[in-house]
Amino acid sequence: MKIAVCIKQIMDPEISPRDFKIDADAKNAVLGKNPLVISTFDENALEVALQYVEKNSGEITVFTYGVAKSEDALRKALAMKADNAVLLESTKEAGWDSYQTGKVLAEGLKKHGPFDLVFFGRQAGDSDAGIVGAVVAEELGLPLVSFVTTINQKDDKVFFDRVTDEGRERVEASPPLAVTVTNDEGNTPRIPKVKDIMMANRKQISKESVGELPASDFMEIISLDIPSSDVVCEFLDGNEPADKVNRLVEKLKESKVL
Amino acid sequence: MQFGLTQEQEMFRQMAADVAKTAIAPKAAEVDQTGEFPWHVVDAYRQQDIYSLTVPEEYGGAGVDLLTFCIVVEEIAKVDATAAIILAVQELGLLPILLGGSEEQKRKYLPGFGSGELIAAFGLTEPEAGSDVSSLKMKAVRKGDKYVLNGTKVFITNGGIADVYSIFAVTDSEAKHRGISAFIVEKDTPGFSIGKIEDKMGIRGSQTAELIFENCEVPVENLIGQEGDGFKLAMMTLDRTRPGVAAQAVGIAQGAFDYAVQYVQDRKQFGKPLAAFQGLQFMLADMATQIESARQLLYKAASLIEAEGKDGKISPYINRYAAMAKLHAAETAMKVTTDAVQILGGYGYIKDHPVERMMRDAKITQIYEGTSQIQKIVIARSYLD
Ligand SMILES: Cc1cc2nc3c(=O)[nH]c(=O)nc-3n(C[C@H](O)[C@H](O)[C@H](O)COP(=O)(O)OP(=O)(O)OC[C@H]3O[C@@H](n4cnc5c(N)ncnc54)[C@H](O)[C@@H]3O)c2cc1C
Numbered sequence: 001m002k003i004a005v006c007i008k009q010i011m012d013p014e015i016s017p018r019d020f021k022i023d024a025d026a027k028n029a030v031l032g033k034n035p036l037v038i039s040t041f042d043e044n045a046l047e048v049a050l051q052y053v054e055k056n057s058g059e060i061t062v063f064t065y066g067v068a069k070s071e072d073a074l075r076k077a078l079a080m081k082a083d084n085a086v087l088l089e090s091t092k093e094a095g096w097d098s099y100q101t102g103k104v105l106a107e108g109l110k111k112h113g114p115f116d117l118v119f120f121g122r123q124a125g126d127s128d129a130g131i132v133g134a135v136v137a138e139e140l141g142l143p144l145v146s147f148v149t150t151i152n153q154k155d156d157k158v159f160f161d162r163v164t165d166e167g168r169e170r171v172e173a174s175p176p177l178a179v180t181v182t183n184d185e186g187n188t189p190r191i192p193k194v195k196d197i198m199m200a201n202r203k204q205i206s207k208e209s210v211g212e213l214p215a216s217d218f219m220e221i222i223s224l225d226i227p228s229s230d231v232v233c234e235f236l237d238g239n240e241p242a243d244k245v246n247r248l249v250e251k252l253k254e255s256k257v258l
Numbered sequence: 259m260q261f262g263l264t265q266e267q268e269m270f271r272q273m274a275a276d277v278a279k280t281a282i283a284p285k286a287a288e289v290d291q292t293g294e295f296p297w298h299v300v301d302a303y304r305q306q307d308i309y310s311l312t313v314p315e316e317y318g319g320a321g322v323d324l325l326t327f328c329i330v331v332e333e334i335a336k337v338d339a340t341a342a343i344i345l346a347v348q349e350l351g352l353l354p355i356l357l358g359g360s361e362e363q364k365r366k367y368l369p370g371f372g373s374g375e376l377i378a379a380f381g382l383t384e385p386e387a388g389s390d391v392s393s394l395k396m397k398a399v400r401k402g403d404k405y406v407l408n409g410t411k412v413f414i415t416n417g418g419i420a421d422v423y424s425i426f427a428v429t430d431s432e433a434k435h436r437g438i439s440a441f442i443v444e445k446d447t448p449g450f451s452i453g454k455i456e457d458k459m460g461i462r463g464s465q466t467a468e469l470i471f472e473n474c475e476v477p478v479e480n481l482i483g484q485e486g487d488g489f490k491l492a493m494m495t496l497d498r499t500r501p502g503v504a505a506q507a508v509g510i511a512q513g514a515f516d517y518a519v520q521y522v523q524d525r526k527q528f529g530k531p532l533a534a535f536q537g538l539q540f541m542l543a544d545m546a547t548q549i550e551s552a553r554q555l556l557y558k559a560a561s562l563i564e565a566e567g568k569d570g571k572i573s574p575y576i577n578r579y580a581a582m583a584k585l586h587a588a589e590t591a592m593k594v595t596t597d598a599v600q601i602l603g604g605y606g607y608i609k610d611h612p613v614e615r616m617m618r619d620a621k622i623t624q625i626y627e628g629t630s631q632i633q634k635i636v637i638a639r640s641y642l643d
Contacts, residue, residue, distance in 0.1 A: 018523060072265065079269060191276045192269070194307035194320045201266040 001058035001175070004115040005049050005082065006105050006136070007042040009066055009073035010126040011035075020226070027224045028093075029126070038073045041121025043189035045181035046077055049119050050190070052151045059083045061112060065104045067093055071205055078200035079192035085205045086112060090212060096127055097216035102135025104210055109140060111208075116175035122147055122182045130180075137178035145173055149184035261554075263329070270326050274333035277302055278341070286338035289463035290615045295419055296463045299341045304374035312349055313372035314356075317364055320372075324498065325560040328505035332553075335509025336516070339619035340463035342509060346502035347415045347464075350627075351378025353495040354424040354440050358483035363442065367422060379420035381411040381443075381469055382492055389632050391426075391492065392435035396471065398427035403478050405429075405441060407471040410453070415626075417467025418452040421445050425469075426492055429485045438488035442480040449474030460618035493577075498563060500580040500627050504556045504587035507623040511549045511591040514598035514616040518542065521602055521611075538601060545594045552583075552590040559583035578640035585633035588623035595620040 012035045021030040038046075049060050061084040062077040064070045074085035088108045094101055109118060118140070123130030137144040149168075150161040160171050163182055181187065192200070236251070238244040252258040263271070281302035289296045303309050311327050313319025327349070335342035352371045355363055370376030387393045396409025407427055414423075423443045430437030443450055453468030483491060519542065522532040532538055559579035566573040595617040599606035606613050624630045 016520070072268075075265060075269065076272075079273075191280070191306060192273055193305075194270075194273070194310050194322075196307075197266065197269045197273060198320055198322070201269070 001053070001056065001116045002114070003049050003053065003058050003060045003117045003119065004109055004113070005042070005046045005060060005062045005077070005119040006109075006132070007046065007062055007064050007073055007077060007121075008039045008124050008126075008132075009036050009064060009070040010039045010124060012037045013040065013125045022224055022226055024223070024225060027221045029224075036069065036072065038076060039121055039125040041123060041125065041181060041183060043080075043121070044183045044187045045119040045121045045179070046080060046082065047187045047189045048148065048151055048179075048181050049117070050081055051187070052117075052153070056153050058116075061086060061115075063088065063105060063108055063112075065094060065101055065108070065210065066090060071207075074205050075200055076192065078203050078205075079197045080190055081192075081196055085203070087205055087207045088210050089207050090210050092212045095213075095216055095219075096129075096221060097219045098127070098129045098131035099135055099219075100213055100216060102132045103139060104213070105132065106136045106139035107210075108208065109136065113140075114176060117151075118142065118176075118178045120178070120180045122180045133178060133180040140178070142176055142178045143173065144178045144180065145171060146180045147182045148179050149182060150186055151179070263325075267326050267329055270322070271329050271333055273306065274308075274330040275336075277306055277308070278334045278337045282334060282341045283337040286340070287609070287612065287615065289338070289340055291462075291609075293457065293462040295465045296340065296344070299338075299344055299463075300374065300377070303345060307373075308345065309348055309374035310372040313352070313368050317368035318372050319368070323560075324501060324564045325557055328501050328556060328560045331502050331505040332509040332512070332556075335506040336513035338463075339506055339510050339616070339622075340461045342506040343415060343461055343464050343503075343622075346499065346506060347380065348374075348378050349502055350380040350495065350499045351416065351420065351422065351424055353498055354380070354482050354491045355442065357494050357498075358440065358487055358491045359442075362479070363482065367442070370421075376421045377416060377419055379414055379416035379423045380495070381414045381417075381423050381425040383411060383413050385410060385412050389629060391489065392438075394426060394428050394438055396425075396427040397431075398429050398439060398441060400429070400478070401475075404475045405478060405481065407441065407443070407449070407474040407476060409471050411469040411471075413456065413466050413626075414469050415464055415466055417465060417469055418455065419465050423469070424482065424495075425471075426488045429488075433486065435489040436486050438492070439485045440482040440488040440491050441476055442482060443471075443474070443476055447474055447476060459621060460615070461622050496627055497576045497580045498567065500584040500633075501556055501560045501563065503623055503627050504552070504559070504583040507584070507587035507591035507620065508549060508553050508556055510616050510620050510623070511545075511552065511587075511594040514595045514613050514620075515542075515545050515549060517611070517613055517616075518545070518598040518601045521605075525605075532601070541597050541601060545597055548590045548594060552587040555579075555586050556583045574640060578637055581628070581633040581636040581640075584623075584627065585630050585637065588620075588630055588633075591620035591623050592617075 015034050023030050060082040062082045063086045065088040120133035145160045147163045148160045152159045236244050236247045310319040311322050315321040331342050331346050398405045398407050425441045425443045428437050429439040449472050451470045453470045456466040525532045562579050563576050567576045598613040599617050605611050
């Protein structure tokens, strides 16, 4: 099985809210001294792919579209034991146009493919758009199985466990196809081991320049800000608990909560 | 001199931070309370190959440089000093064999130390020989193809936990420090037993025990190097492990500082966050500057020892910088953790906040592997002798 996993490098979403700042003019988050990491669901996707290969067989190539610094994300993926890595290198940070990102990735995948399974996280941890996987599937003419948590193979049938609004379901589908992965207990990303970190640093990463893409022609961010929330604390008077409850219900109705 | 870390070193730091966060931090307070040895930490190290770090590749390890090892210890100490010393002592216990052992001894033990299947310990200190190592009393008398060991070691980290001990004993009492020899003692050797297990102020999950040797016979093959090599081996070992203790100290200090920085932004008094008071800002500035200077000295020492001390070579700078790094880091850890407690006020004194534990843990870094006073003696001698 030839497998591709597309990963994105993002600002660590687990930083304290205090360290999260926005540059309103640039309409972007300020990286500052915050660390860069592999987007969370993308790490889950890589973990699902790794587990699949360990149980069955296959070769995993990770792809990222980003600036030179994104190499760190690929290096970590190699340390988690992906086999190969490709950097589709841009001279400028990718914008928020998921369609453009999807097209760049699709070109890279075509060049290095064809792949039997192409993995994505269900959405990026910064934009939360959840579009790239679907765009790439469309560009490559592949069917898409979304919100997958685990993959199993019996004989030559591949089963995908996925999360739905109602619960969970298992679908059978035959590759080639694209998969988006959601997090689950069973696909918590592994921490790379000491010797795998060393091996990862001895591997070559293939770098291919995609230059600077033109500005998106159908998407523009108009404004970006951090929603503010105010907490107002009000004490309700009343002699009996029943009085207080009545007043509380009134208040809740007034503020349209009930 | 290079000030940045390599990408690989950054990856090791991140790996250690992830292990610290997921496998160590959640139970650090509980381990401190119960004082029970944290086997789950050992399991995490085994699982991640962390014990393999400093074991050379030809013996199945990863063979990373000393600086990388220190970065890992530092990262772990940010959340738990007990877990950090468990890792650092593996190095302390195995180094006499790595530096002075025969090829056969290395093949026999190093792969096990690297996988974590074997846990190591280092037995030098005795009731009457602490700072003054040359006054060791424990005897090793040759009898045919055996040495017979008699005496007591105290305060041995990993005592009762370790599988293999590097033990220092006197083979020639006339020759003073040149009469000390080093031996490998396996845990089940008849005549070797564990005495008192100490109840400590800090690093409470690390087991510190008395080792008792009563007509304990070890085969002559277990002598490390030649008779009389022991003192030199102990000193060479300490030169290479003091940076590990310094890394532990820098980590403790950083952990306490990070906690204090968060706290001052949340806690309000006089209608303002504590962070708004210049009196506390100045404390934070001093703490940060001390930590950074301790870290830079540590990184310099580790790089220098790596460059000059390969293959057991002796260089006058190794001794000096190892002592400077440990002295400065330990003093910094004690000062910074005490200030962190102060910044939290009453809350800092309560076990609900980790700075209370960190302050108790910091103290040991001024004591073991040579007290701060002894480090000063070493540093001064490196200029005067
Ligand atoms: C938790 C813990 C773990 C330890 N782990 C190990 C281990 O794994 N292996 C091992 O071998 N040992 C271990 N030790 C022992 C440790 O290294 C010694 O405790 C330390 O070296 C100090 O020796 P001492 O306790 O006998 O103090 P002493 O030597 O009695 O010193 C008492 C005081 O006198 C000062 N002093 C001594 N000589 C001088 C001098 N010439 N000039 C100025 N001041 C001086 C010291 O700095 C100290 O302040 C451990 C100790 C502890 C507490």
